[in-house]
Amino acid sequence: MVLNVIWLSFFFIAFLSALFQWLVGGNSEIFSTIMNDAFAAAKTGFEVALYLTGVLTMMLGIMKIGEKGGAVAIMARLVDPLFRRLFPGVPSGHPAQGSILMNFGANMLGLDNAATPMGLKAMKELQELNPNKDTASDAQILFLVLNASGLTLIPISIIAYRAQAGAVNPTDVFLPILLATFFSTMGGLLVTSLFQKVQLRHPVTIAWLVGITSAVMGTLWYFAHLTQTEMGRLSNLIAGFALMTLIVVFMLLAIRKKISAWDTFIEGAKEGFQTAVMVIPYLVGILVGIAVFRASGAMDLIISGISSLVLALGIPADFVPALPTALMKPLSGSGARGMMVEAMKTYGADSFVGRLSCIFQGAADTTFYIIAVYFGSVGIRKTRHAIICGLSADVIGAVAAIFIAYLFFGSTIASVVVP
Numbered sequence: 314m315v316l317n318v319i320w321l322s323f324f325f326i327a328f329l330s331a332l333f334q335w336l337v338g339g340n341s342e343i344f345s346t347i348m349n350d351a352f353a354a355a356k357t358g359f360e361v362a363l364y365l366t367g368v369l370t371m372m373l374g375i376m377k378i379g380e381k382g383g384a385v386a387i388m389a390r391l392v393d394p395l396f397r398r399l400f401p402g403v404p405s406g407h408p409a410q411g412s413i414l415m416n417f418g419a420n421m422l423g424l425d426n427a428a429t430p431m432g433l434k435a436m437k438e439l440q441e442l443n444p445n446k447d448t449a450s451d452a453q454i455l456f457l458v459l460n461a462s463g464l465t466l467i468p469i470s471i472i473a474y475r476a477q478a479g480a481v482n483p484t485d486v487f488l489p490i491l492l493a494t495f496f497s498t499m500g501g502l503l504v505t506s507l508f509q510k511v512q513l514r515h516p517v518t519i520a521w522l523v524g525i526t527s528a529v530m531g532t533l534w535y536f537a538h539l540t541q542t543e544m545g546r547l548s549n550l551i552a553g554f555a556l557m558t559l560i561v562v563f564m565l566l567a568i569r570k571k572i573s574a575w576d577t578f579i580e581g582a583k584e585g586f587q588t589a590v591m592v593i594p595y596l597v598g599i600l601v602g603i604a605v606f607r608a609s610g611a612m613d614l615i616i617s618g619i620s621s622l623v624l625a626l627g628i629p630a631d632f633v634p635a636l637p638t639a640l641m642k643p644l645s646g647s648g649a650r651g652m653m654v655e656a657m658k659t660y661g662a663d664s665f666v667g668r669l670s671c672i673f674q675g676a677a678d679t680t681f682y683i684i685a686v687y688f689g690s691v692g693i694r695k696t697r698h699a700i701i702c703g704l705s706a707d708v709i710g711a712v713a714a715i716f717i718a719y720l721f722f723g724s725t726i727a728s729v730v731v732p
Contacts, residue, residue: 316684316696323602327609334610347608354604358597362589365429369585372430375560376412377581378574382566384559385411395521398512399502400452402442409438413456418555421464432460432683433588433690440691448695449688451509457687457699458505462498462706463678465490471671474654480662484540489668489717490675491533495526497677497710504705508698588690595689599681603644612637632715634660635669639711642673643680643704650674669718676710 331347334340379385388411389396396403396410403409412435419428435456443450449457468490475483506513513519539547567574606612616636623630635656642649656670680703688696 316681316700319681319700320598320602323606326611327605330609330611330614333614343609347605350604350608351601354600355597358600359593361600362593362596365592366586366589369430369433369589370582371585373434373585373588374578374580374582375563376415376431376434377584378567378577379411379559379563380408380581381572381577382563382570384563384566385415387411388414394517398515398518399455401510401512402450402452403439404442407438407442409435409442409452412438415559416460417464420460429686430585432456432687433592436687436691437588440693445695446691447693449693449697449699453688453693454697454699454702455502455505455509455511457683458501458702458706459498460687461678461680461683461703462494462501462710463676464494464498465675468675471653471675474650475657475662475671478654478657478662478667480657480667483662485721486668486671486675488533488537489672489714489721491529492717493672493676493710493714495529496713497706500709500713501702501706504709505698505702508702591692592686592690595685596682599685600645603648603681606644607641607648612640615640631665632669632718634666635673638670639673639676639707639714642677643707644682646679646682649679665718665722668722669714672714672718673711676714677707680704680707 327347331343334343376385385408386406389406389408392410392414393405396413397405400410400413412431416428416431416435419431436453439450439453439456440446443453468487471486471490472483475486502511503513505511513522536547564574567577616633619636620630620633623633638649638652638656641652653670653674657664657667660666662668680700684696684699684703688694688699
């Protein structure tokens with residue numbers, strides 16, 4: 314219901330914005346621009362789904378080997394003490410626990426191509442436990458919120474864009490991004506716990522969260538001492554080694570259990586293909602809605618309104634030019650990336666706005682995209698509090714990004730060079 318209202322709002326707001334630009338601004342081309350962008354988004358959605366088909370076919374085939382070989386069950390037992398309290402509706406040792414763990418691990422290592430298939434696998438397994446098949450369960454919502462919070466240890470792609478934009482030290486946003494995305498994840502967990510029976514105060518949960526926090530801070534400290542080249546080389550090594558090791562372990566376990574790895578792979582690959590086909594309508598629909606909203610100029614009007622409000626309240630408005638990245642991120646990853654690149658191009662990669670845009674880009678993930686793809690893959694229509702909790706994590710991450718940017722880089726209104 315909520316997603317339906319938001320999706321309709323994209324079109325209604327876009328239409329009103331376009332009318333304003335035509336009747337007041339004299340832009341007679343605005344409607345054709347919107348429709349061209351809508352058709353382009355539909356094409357992009359299909360192309361993304363087509364690419365996703367190959368990745369899903371491969372990764373879900375590998376996952377099926379891990380499942381039958383016992384690897385997923387081993388992982389489930391490892392995280393059972395924590396997941397039993399975060400996901401009380403998921404039985405101990407259930408395969409969904411292992412899939413969720415692998416999805417989180419892939420996201421943290423920046424393995425987008427592996428993270429999505431693992432996430433869809435986890436969502437499908439959680440759906441098997443869901444008594445109301447068209448309504449998101451508590452476990453599915455918490456999993457989606459934590460997934461959408463976008464906790465990534467090594468934001469190598471953002472560092473690469475900064476290097477391309479001519480930043481003196483492209484890695485100087487590494488620490489701020491890790492802190493911002495950590496706040497986003499913890500914020501998403503806390504907000505969701507207000508709606509659900511999540512045992513955050515249990516000693517086991519506290520011990521796990523303290524351990525995870527310590528691991529994040531340790532990674533933060535270690536990578537802070539590396540150069541951009543060293544960071545990129547090490548992150549690629551860790552990510553590639555971890556994924557390849559996982560695949561080899563799955564196959565060794567298959568040999569140990571005397572199952573046919575090839576036949577098992579084909580079985581899982583067929584499931585991946587079916588899942589990818591099911592995702593196409595949801596993916597195209599959400600991308601078209603976002604494209605219409607963006608092309609209409611509604612985003613620019615919102616930014617102008619925020620800027621006027623901030624100045625009227627007497628608050629420094631030097632962070633406002635970076636807000637398009639933050640506002641676009643829940644809607645579209647590629648759109649937010651374009652906003653980030655544009656901010657660095659306009660204001661400079663080493664400007665406060667340029668750096669803050671990069672922190673916004675890394676602070677969270679594309680909430681609406683993830684909701685459309687993950688819930689769409691299992692036929693869920695009623696999202697309950699998923700959107701509220703996901704967007705709350707986005708807002709917490711964005712607010713944290715602003716404060717962290719001031720803490721690390723500082724700024725005043727006068728320091729922003731208006732083009």
